[in-house]
Amino acid sequence: MKTLKYRRPRGTRDIIPEEYELRERLLEKVQKTIRAYGYKFIITPVFERTELFIRSIGDSTDIVEKEMYTFKDKKGRSFTLRPEGTAPVMRAFLENGIVPPAKLAYVMNMFRAERPQKGRLREFWQVGVEAIGVKDPLVDAEVIEMGYSILKELGAEKLVVLLNSIGSIDERQAYKKALLDYINEKEQDGSLDLCEDCKRRKNKNPLRILDCKIDGPKLKDAPSLTEFLSPESLKYFNEVKKYLDRWKVNYREEPRLVRGLDYYNHTAFEIVSEKIGVQDTLLGGGRYDSLAEDMGGPATPAIGWAMGLERIIDYFYRIPIIPGPFYFVTTVNEFSKGYAIGLLKKIREWKIPSDMTFEPKSLKAQMKIADRLNAVKAVIVGEDEIKLQKVRVRDLETGKEELVPEKDLVRIYEEYLAERRKKGLI
Numbered sequence: 001m002k003t004l005k006y007r008r009p010r011g012t013r014d015i016i017p018e019e020y021e022l023r024e025r026l027l028e029k030v031q032k033t034i035r036a037y038g039y040k041f042i043i044t045p046v047f048e049r050t051e052l053f054i055r056s057i058g059d060s061t062d063i064v065e066k067e068m069y070t071f072k073d074k075k076g077r078s079f080t081l082r083p084e085g086t087a088p089v090m091r092a093f094l095e096n097g098i099v100p101p102a103k104l105a106y107v108m109n110m111f112r113a114e115r116p117q118k119g120r121l122r123e124f125w126q127v128g129v130e131a132i133g134v135k136d137p138l139v140d141a142e143v144i145e146m147g148y149s150i151l152k153e154l155g156a157e158k159l160v161v162l163l164n165s166i167g168s169i170d171e172r173q174a175y176k177k178a179l180l181d182y183i184n185e186k187e188q189d190g191s192l193d194l195c196e197d198c199k200r201r202k203n204k205n206p207l208r209i210l211d212c213k214i215d216g217p218k219l220k221d222a223p224s225l226t227e228f229l230s231p232e233s234l235k236y237f238n239e240v241k242k243y244l245d246r247w248k249v250n251y252r253e254e255p256r257l258v259r260g261l262d263y264y265n266h267t268a269f270e271i272v273s274e275k276i277g278v279q280d281t282l283l284g285g286g287r288y289d290s291l292a293e294d295m296g297g298p299a300t301p302a303i304g305w306a307m308g309l310e311r312i313i314d315y316f317y318r319i320p321i322i323p324g325p326f327y328f329v330t331t332v333n334e335f336s337k338g339y340a341i342g343l344l345k346k347i348r349e350w351k352i353p354s355d356m357t358f359e360p361k362s363l364k365a366q367m368k369i370a371d372r373l374n375a376v377k378a379v380i381v382g383e384d385e386i387k388l389q390k391v392r393v394r395d396l397e398t399g400k401e402e403l404v405p406e407k408d409l410v411r412i413y414e415e416y417l418a419e420r421r422k423k424g425l426i
């Protein structure tokens with residue numbers, strides 16, 4: 001085999017036709033459900049000013065510390081390929097004067113310079129939602145329940161919502177101090193040795209250590225954030241849980257869940273599947289009531305989540321075999337070929353996927369090609385058929401044939417679609 005000169009960048013993927021079909025079907029379902037909850041879709045630019053992400057996500061997060069694709073333009077301004085959707089969507093909400101309450105959703109690709117591995121890409125797709133302008137436990141529960149339902153609908157099994165309240169900024173401040181005291185004490189008596197990243201994070205944002213894959217588990221006995229929540233925060237959290245119970249969402253309280261991004265407060269959650277293990281989160285989100293104000297807009301509470309499309313596809317789906325052209329038109333000689341290209345054009349005007357071979361080939365060879373393309377029916381145009389003003393349609397699976405007038409080709413196709421729909425194949 002010759003060695004290819006070019007390959008796609010590590011951590012990216014080509015979406016070849018089979019996966020494309022699968023994605024379209026998944027997205028169609030997801031978008032329908034999201035719209036049923038009252039959301040409207042938007043798209044923001046692939047790149048934004050770098051400050052947008054640094055300021056809103058926070059400079060002690062993994063994303064800002066090491067995962068951003070940042071570049072300078074010719075005038076020396078710094079831009080970054082979006083690593084997440086919340087900050088750009090909030091920016092777009094403010095900049096376009098969208099009136100709250102607003103429910104905005106997106107399907108966008110994200111870019112993070114991570115070490116590529118299963119479930120972890122450098123370019124990946126997220127479906128996300130942001131409910132902007134309302135602070136009410138019912139909204140938190142609604143947003144979580146929607147994510148849970150979507151994952152269920154997509155076929156994800158053994159789902160659990162990991163749920164926490166990370167309180168207000170003041171409450172977190174008090175907790176940060178307590179956590180820091182605990183860590184310092186343990187470090188001094190030699191029973192705790194933090195990783196390099198966490199040593200740095202410790203003074204900037206010790207909460208992030210709870211989220212660290214290496215050091216998080218070492219802090220099992222550290223004080224819990226829940227103990228630092230005010231009665232109001234606890235009440236809010238209890239109501240969220242009450243509504244989740246009401247909607248029969250399977251959740252588990254996880255007092256150490258803090259989420260990686262700085263802009264969160266109060267409700268924080270992730271949805272995992274116990275079938276694939278909890279390390280690969282399918283969906284993550286939380287409330288972020290100060291982000292709009294931090295960006296120079298009016299105080300606007302909000303909550304949202306994002307889910308990774310590839311993790312769902314990779315863990316819960318087999319890539320399907322997709323049918324080729326529905327009709328493969330075959331000819332027997334030059335005369336029938338002249339007729340067939342007219343017919344092909346008509347079939348395409350009916351928007352039925354169809355094709356034929358243009359170079360002269362025997363009928364047998366044409367059938368072989370139809371087979372290889374995974375075509376569903378062959379349309380045989382011979383001199384007898386032309387004389388009768390009819391075409392012969394052969395089912396390529398059963399070999400059954402029928403002689404029908406041209407316009408019946410539409411009916412046959414529609415019956416096929418109806419059948420597939422009934423079987424849940426489309």
Ligand code: ATP
Nearest residue numbers: 114119120121124260281282283284306307308311
């Ligand atoms: P993790 O802890 O796995 O790094 P995260 O906290 O960085 O996740 P979020 O920023 O909350 O993840 O993104 C939401 C979802 O997007 C994740 O739950 C996951 O499904 C998906 N996701 C995040 N990073 C990647 C990636 N590098 N490749 C593929 N999907 C990803």
Ligand code: MG
Nearest residue numbers: 062063114260
């Ligand atoms: Mg991450």
